[in-house]
Amino acid sequence: MRLIFYSFLIYLAIADERYTTKYDNIDIDAVISTERLLQNYIKCLLDLVVCTEEGSELKKNMPDAIQNDCSKCSDKQKEGSDKLILYLINNKPEYWQLLEEKYDPTGENTKKFIEFKRMMTERTAMYATVSK
Secondary structure (H helix, E strand, C coil): CHHHHHHHHHHHHHHCCCCCCCCCCCCHHHHHHCHHHHHHHHHHHCCCCCCCHHHHHHHHHHHHHHHCCCCCCCHHHHHHHHHHHHHHHHHCHHHHHHHHHHHCCCCHHHHHHHHHHHHHHHHHHHHHHHCC
16 A cells, blocks of 8 residues: 555656646747737746736746756657747847846856757758768
8 A cells, every 4th residue: 555655656746847738739830920929928938018827837937947958848848949949049039138138147058959959950960861
């Protein structure tokens, strides 16, 4: 009986180590392609407007996700955050700069993210060349 109880406690501790997947179906492409939506999320993250429910969840998890390479994110959350971050860095640097000042003031996590993406792109290109 104790083993079952301890197993359940371990399960609860592990389950709590992930962010909620309640908002995993948000269409990142729609956010990126709709300036009004994008601005609302940015303003929410910068404490300039009242956040929607999903915006509040994002803002609550943002510092931890940035500092820990999204280690508590689901695969879908990682994919969406990577897409949005790359979009902001490459297409809306003024938004990214504001977010970076608040959530990554040293720029260290941004540097690690960009380096990792560069390395993965190079690795993918290398494997594509080798497999031809």
